[in-house]
Amino acid sequence: MSGDIILYTNPYSRGRTVRWLLEEIGVPYHVEVLDYATTMKEPEYLAINPMGKVPALKHGDAIVTETAAICTYLADAFPDAQIAPAPGTPERAAYFRWLFFGAGPLEAAGVNQALGVEVKPEQERMAGYGSLARVTQALDKTLSTQPYLTGDRFTAADVYVGASLGWLMGFKIIPGTPTLAAYVGKLRQRPAAVKAAALDDALVPAKA
Known part of the structure; x- marks a missing residue:
């Protein structure tokens, strides 16, 4: 276009x-x-x-x-x-998964934490993200086994999720982990970033 x-x-x-x-x-x-x-x-x-x-x-x-x-x-x-995987591939599926994970669970969990909104265990079913711990654990688990969210290739999902993570961790809104800190640090060194x-x-x- x-x-x-x-x-x-x-x-x-x-x-x-x-x-x-x-x-x-x-x-x-x-x-x-x-x-x-x-x-x-x-x-x-x-x-x-x-x-x-x-x-x-x-x-x-x-x-x-x-x-x-x-x-x-x-x-x-x-x-x-x-900067996006080809349609109909497993990488494309992961790409959409993490883009919308960033826009949904990560965003909601981060905002609620910043506002002091506590989700009680019995309320986790109502919260799309469950708990802040689950959100960070999901990201940490994926990024501990591969360099980027869709695998070995950097995509727009890394820009979106990486930027969100960097902001939330930088303001100590969500707890960082060594894996997430290394991921954000790597992304921030990219020439375009x-x-x-x-x-x-x-x-x-x-x-x-």
Whole structure:
């Protein structure tokens, strides 16, 4: 699909994850930096994302919101980047599994922990993630036997889950393990991750 790419973001948002993926793919894109209290709530942007949140992506006439959806879309829109496994393969199944594990159990468990929401043992059936311990154990078990979530190959699932893990562990919202720390550390050393972080860090206002 042809068309200009516009990333609507803020350096204090999950838009950092999308920028990282764009740098991995290596396609040109334009960034629109929005403010939480003002421009994200103006009619012009609400026409892009009625939730008034970032990130959002515009690619030609296509509009995508929700970070995991944006990552999935971009990986498929630019197959030459080879950042998504081929359809109908076991790797593709693992790819979708972990993308949506990141958007579901990992996100929910992390947010609840940050907000101080305690899920009692008898309530775990109601929580899609069960418990925070189960979430971290599932990731640790997989990454203790292979370098990336789908096996030996780095994919957009690693960008999404790796970025989420890095943020949650960095703020000590979820407990890290040696395996998860090594995984996040390895991902952060990728040239595209380093470049994307520097670009977003440059947008952070300097402290007086």
